[in-house]
Amino acid sequence: DRPLTLIAGPCQLESADHAQMIAGTLAEICARVGAQFIFKGSYDKANRTSLGGRRGVGMDTGLKILEGVRNSIGCPVLTDIHERAHCAPVAMAVDVLQIPAFLCRQTDLLLAAGETGAAINIKKGQFLAPWDMANVAEKVASTGNNRILLTERGVSFGYNTLVTDMRALPIMGRTGYPVVMDATHSVQQPGGQGNSSGGQREFAPVMARTAVSLGISAVFIETHEDPDNAPSDGPNMIYLDQMDRVMTSLMKFDALAKEDPMRV
Amino acid sequence: DRPLTLIAGPCQLESADHAQMIAGTLAEICARVGAQFIFKGSYDKANRTSLGGRRGVGMDTGLKILEGVRNSIGCPVLTDIHERAHCAPVAMAVDVLQIPAFLCRQTDLLLAAGETGAAINIKKGQFLAPWDMANVAEKVASTGNNRILLTERGVSFGYNTLVTDMRALPIMGRTGYPVVMDATHSVQQPGGQGNSSGGQREFAPVMARTAVSLGISAVFIETHEDPDNAPSDGPNMIYLDQMDRVMTSLMKFDALAKEDPMRV
Amino acid sequence: DRPLTLIAGPCQLESADHAQMIAGTLAEICARVGAQFIFKGSYDKANRTSLGGRRGVGMDTGLKILEGVRNSIGCPVLTDIHERAHCAPVAMAVDVLQIPAFLCRQTDLLLAAGETGAAINIKKGQFLAPWDMANVAEKVASTGNNRILLTERGVSFGYNTLVTDMRALPIMGRTGYPVVMDATHSVQQPGGQGNSSGGQREFAPVMARTAVSLGISAVFIETHEDPDNAPSDGPNMIYLDQMDRVMTSLMKFDALAKEDPMRV
């Protein structure tokens, strides 16, 4: 029942300077409000809605940026992987490997990730029930690696729409692994803008607060100083200059939730 | 931003004594924790899954029980109506008329309810989007009656399953009417037991807490001293002897939410 | 395994002349292609999306129009009812009483309809699983009236969207009652135009053909000579001058399906 962890960053890594700026700002906020902080950045967006979507800086550059953040800010860093061959090299540079939602059933990727010994954050597929994640986590755990996090990011609800079932959080919690709420992607509207995904940035704090009120371990938020010009996920990212207010508020709910744990 | 209101009762009215016992217990809890209280009881369950489901004590007996509660406990009382001809007589005996979710698009019922001048609690249909409720409320408001409450009770999600989209609460709140979370029916599994509906009682407090953390006006909870033997909704009702704990906890989240309102 | 029945008409009754024109055209088409024909018209749209939607000609005028069609065309007529008190008078004038989807769980309406002895067409609620309709039909059958039809009209699928599960047709068929496919309302987009429902007229023939290929008893289609100016359901009604082509095609699939019945 430690205080809330914030997993946050700019979605796509853009440059070392940009990552340092975002990470520094967030680390400072977390220090002030008493949250733990993990920096998140992607070096490759491997499943864009359409070919025209920007892919990212690539693995080599990305890992250098992430190591740079880790060294200068002193926070753990997280990135997502899409092929099993990437697990080992990426795990040398980062603390947490993230399994994307679409890939959460790919056995070889889960095993390769688990075998690195890094912490593994598995996003629940938009096509899965929360109880299905026990089998998914077991694939990683079979490698002897129990440093597993399970992330809710919404479930398919008709076309181009996701809904978050709050019951999913305590249900995934029954596995004993820390549960994370992805407040950014749960308000995504997949494919909702034709050639890219839409989103409802204004509801990200709603998702975060309701989830935190249940006493979860971490909240995942993508943030940018200028979301409308970010290379991906702009419509659902929170403005960086609002993160202080968001986190200040969330920590109050986190404290209350952890004083008053809900047993389901 | 007044403190949370609890709308609660035993689902079906069973007898005057039973109603008084439940209402008295809840009124006392609410007084202690600083919540407002509205007693809820149904005199007729007009849309049971199957013919074998118990219907209730009937209108005459039901209204006497409700008036009795109002007089002895001094709390407002709420009941649901299913035909427009019932609106006027029922409104003589109760403070709040409730429009059932299945009937929330029936124009004549909404108009007849509105014309009584009573407060009208409209449950959102399982088949509606939250933004559709503005048109529904407008039907009542067209009568000159603006004493309207809008209640979330889950939306259809595949077969025999409901899901609650937390975004629905602030979206309905944009109408300016008070928003209520029905923590009991949102965890119903409609038709899920073949000849009756199932439910997930253990998740009712999850629905209540997450909704209250958003600063809603009221929470709706059905409760019974022996849910497994209640004539309806047993699987999703909370034990009466747990209501004190549930309300004590909810009031802390309510206070925090109202200190720190979320603007969406 | 009789040939397909067409249940069709202009959604809302507009005038005697209009109803006669539509009914005459459809009766002629059905005679030519070998289909049975039931004329459908509503005298009251009791659950419009918003107050501004046109309600209809009213019961008295509507029943006279329907009787006129029955007398002059010689076909059975169908209309929908919304209150139990309407069942008896309406059943004097029409052959088939239709229970609207939103009202398909209202026990008293089902009983009152059943007691008239008229045939009862029950639309499956957008919030129900197909197997839930056995309990619904049983409410009518409890009156001794077994002249029951069960209609598929889509199930809620996210917000403002319906989907038709083709498995629903054989599942409802297991009750032994004739199964009807409503090709018009299954392509409705409920509330999808803000103050009214949208629709996808172009997909109505898709719904009809796929359902007929399974050997169902009847197809329900709303049609109008000028759908875009019809008082309701315009976006999903088929042009009257296309009904000949639609029915000619459907009868070929019907014949094949009934030669080659599918046992599920």
Place this chain on the structure above:
Amino acid sequence: DRPLTLIAGPCQLESADHAQMIAGTLAEICARVGAQFIFKGSYDKANRTSLGGRRGVGMDTGLKILEGVRNSIGCPVLTDIHERAHCAPVAMAVDVLQIPAFLCRQTDLLLAAGETGAAINIKKGQFLAPWDMANVAEKVASTGNNRILLTERGVSFGYNTLVTDMRALPIMGRTGYPVVMDATHSVQQPGGQGNSSGGQREFAPVMARTAVSLGISAVFIETHEDPDNAPSDGPNMIYLDQMDRVMTSLMKFDALAKEDPMRV
């Protein structure tokens, strides 16, 4: 508007003899009924519900089996791939590379598959709208390879359930690429048996017939002489000895549909 193609096989390849038996039986049926035939077999099930699910014979053995079928039966063969590095070697041995539904947004896999010049069958993700597939196909087409097929296999509908929207077939058809109905996986109940997926074998012919009635290019069916003992997908596979009857029936609907094309 060529006659229907059957894409079929035993889900997992088990042995050369088994594959030859299944392929021979199906080829003979297809020859008799006038259908084209593509043999399908998987050498690796890379995304089983749980670790305990059998993975398959592996790539080397699997490709030998597939080449054997191609040589002896003279039919094209199809298999699914899960990593981009597999595309080139697999394309040497098979005619059609299949992109699994979970992986249908993985840009690199689509590009690598397209670059082989083989035909590419892309399964629509359970989390995608049918119109989203145009962007997916475009990723393959960007390689200059237009030999693309698009397969419907159901969309997420609540938990552990899929539904097939028949509108998806003509919507995907608007791309100009051949459309395939996967009658086996569309009746899967993902994760529905706890540690494995359930299925509703009895509804596979319903999915096939309704889809074929719309004039699609191909139907995908998994079949086994003893489904209950098959290493995967048993609950939704059709018995091999029923395939003759199923195909005989489907070809009648195919002929009618192609005489009477539906323009949407």
